[in-house]
Amino acid sequence: MKALVLDFGGVLTNDFWEVLRGFARSEGLSENALVDLVTKDPEGAELLRSLERGGIGQAEFEREMSARLGVPADGLLARMAADLRPDDVMLSAVAEIRSAGVKVGILSNSWGSDHFDPYAPWNLAERADVVVISDQVRLRKPDPEIFDLVLDRLGVPAADCLFIDDIAAYLAPAKAKGMAVWHHTDSAATVAELRRVFLSTYPG
Structure with a gap:
């Protein structure tokens, strides 16, 4: 090699999934709210895939995800990564x-x-x-x-x-x-x- x-x-x-669970707890959501949204919900998963491929920008992702989670959009990605x-x-x-x-x-x-x-x-x-x-x-x-x-x-x-x-x-x-x-x-x-x-x- x-x-x-x-x-x-x-x-x-x-652990990446624990980072997402930590975000959910800090936002007052159920522990797996974000994990389930990006893995089990078709629209949420597609939003993440589009962000990863550069198909949508961060601002659009934050607006769409915040609406689905019921949390503020401003600084959403930074809050999601806070426990990294x-x-x-x-x-x-x-x-x-x-x-x-x-x-x-x-x-x-x-x-x-x-x-x-x-x-x-x-x-x-x-x-x-x-x-x-x-x-x-x-x-x-x-x-x-x-x-x-x-x-x-x-x-x-x-x-x-x-x-x-x-x-x-x-x-x-x-x-x-x-x-x-x-x-x-x-x-x-x-x-x-x-x-x-x-x-x-x-x-x-």
């Missing part, structure tokens, strides 16, 4: 692997970047060789083409790359491309897999 591609939210951060925290264990492991000579890519479905940039505090360009953000390329996981794009930018064949995501549905198209895949559910288990795959080959 010569390259590692990782999701951002839920892999390099704390770095997973220092994962970030340290990725930095170690990159310093050993492995190319690192970050592949993230975005919440847009009009007036709120959730990536700004993270210095992703310093942590990875390639950063692909969905709204900037008008593609989103699980679109097969977005995996072609990140592989092309990394300059490695699919067979030489491991892809990690916390959403299992996004692993299938990567695997179909020939990438190795890992479903992230626990930082300790993922770090152990990273060390097994990479640091046995690149001992540093």
Whole structure:
């Protein structure tokens, strides 16, 4: 393996769904109000997909989602991301692997970047060789083409790359491309897999 591609939210951060549940609690909503809206409600899910692909802007998304949730639109995305925290264990492991000579890519479905940039505090360009953000390329996981794009930018064949995501549905198209895949559910288990795959080959 010569390259590692990782999701951002839920892999390099704390649990993404818990972030959304934290937002709901802070807004006085039922705990799963936002999770259910973007996963089970067809219109809510399509709004999120459109935001991720850059089909709608952040302001439109905030207006539409606020109406469905019954909460203020102003600053909605920032409030949704308020509980997002770095997973220092994962970030340290990725930095170690990159310093050993492995190319690192970050592949993230975005919440847009009009007036709120959730990536700004993270210095992703310093942590990875390639950063692909969905709204900037008008593609989103699980679109097969977005995996072609990140592989092309990394300059490695699919067979030489491991892809990690916390959403299992996004692993299938990567695997179909020939990438190795890992479903992230626990930082300790993922770090152990990273060390097994990479640091046995690149001992540093």
